[in-house]
Amino acid sequence: MDPQSATFTRSELITLLNEDLSREYQAIIAYINYSKVLKGPQYMTIAKELEVHAGEELAHALIIAGQIDYLGGMPTSTPQVVKTSEEPKEMLRFDLDNEVQTIANYRIRIRQCEMLGEYAVAESIRSILVQEQEHLVDLATALGIDVPNVSTYVVS
Numbered sequence: 001m002d003p004q005s006a007t008f009t010r011s012e013l014i015t016l017l018n019e020d021l022s023r024e025y026q027a028i029i030a031y032i033n034y035s036k037v038l039k040g041p042q043y044m045t046i047a048k049e050l051e052v053h054a055g056e057e058l059a060h061a062l063i064i065a066g067q068i069d070y071l072g073g074m075p076t077s078t079p080q081v082v083k084t085s086e087e088p089k090e091m092l093r094f095d096l097d098n099e100v101q102t103i104a105n106y107r108i109r110i111r112q113c114e115m116l117g118e119y120a121v122a123e124s125i126r127s128i129l130v131q132e133q134e135h136l137v138d139l140a141t142a143l144g145i146d147v148p149n150v151s152t153y154v155v156s
Contacts, residue, residue, distance in 0.1 A: 013112055014073035017064055020109065023102055024061040025079030028054050030098065033084065034091045043088050046142040050095075053135050060128045067121045089143060096139040096148070103132050103150045 035050035065075035083094045106129045113122035140147040 008112060008115055010071055010116060010118075011073075013109075013116060013118070014068055014071050016105075016109060016112070017068050017071070018073065018076040020102070020105055021061060021064045021068065021076050022078055022080045023098065023105070024057050024064060026082050027057040027095075027098055027102070028061065029079055029082045030091075030095060031057060033082065034095065038088050038091065040088065043142075046092065046138070049138050049142075053095075053138070056131050056135070060131070063124050063128060067124055071118070071121070092139055092143050096136065096143065099132055099136040099139060100148050100150055100153050103129065103136060104153050106132065107150070 031050045031054035035047045035054065038047040038050070068075045085091050085094070106125050110122045110125050110129070113119070113125065136150075137147055
């Protein structure tokens with residue numbers, strides 16, 4: 001499914017959006033879980049922020065599911081695997097890595113939508129992308145690191 005291919009199809013877009021939807025489900029579960037198990041005063045602020053992220057990820061899932069339905073597909077109901085850890089920094093790193101992957105995928109998805117003339121679908125993904133980048137900044141800040149350059153990551 002080469003996003004630059006002239007033969008990229010609506011069906012392929014639906015398949016990829018369902019993968020994105022699975023990642024959104026995974027993010028909802030992870031954010032809920034992590035927000036409740038992060039311990040220590042240094043994590044109180046980010047734990048509250050993760051609760052907010054969970055709600056935003058739910059909104060993203062609803063948007064993506066709606067776009068899949070619009071395109072004639074059936075939205076998946078299966079989340080990707082949620083990684084867990086006893087270590088707070090590792091949990092936050094899992095979230096950070098997921099956000100990096102999500103952002104990279106959505107950047108490609110926007111181009112794919114536009115290639116198919118699905119400009120409204122692309123716009124809905126752009127609105128999600130803005131929040132995903134905010135999540136990335138929050139997580140990098142909580143980890144005390146620079147925001148990763150998403151452009152250098154390989155899309156899966």
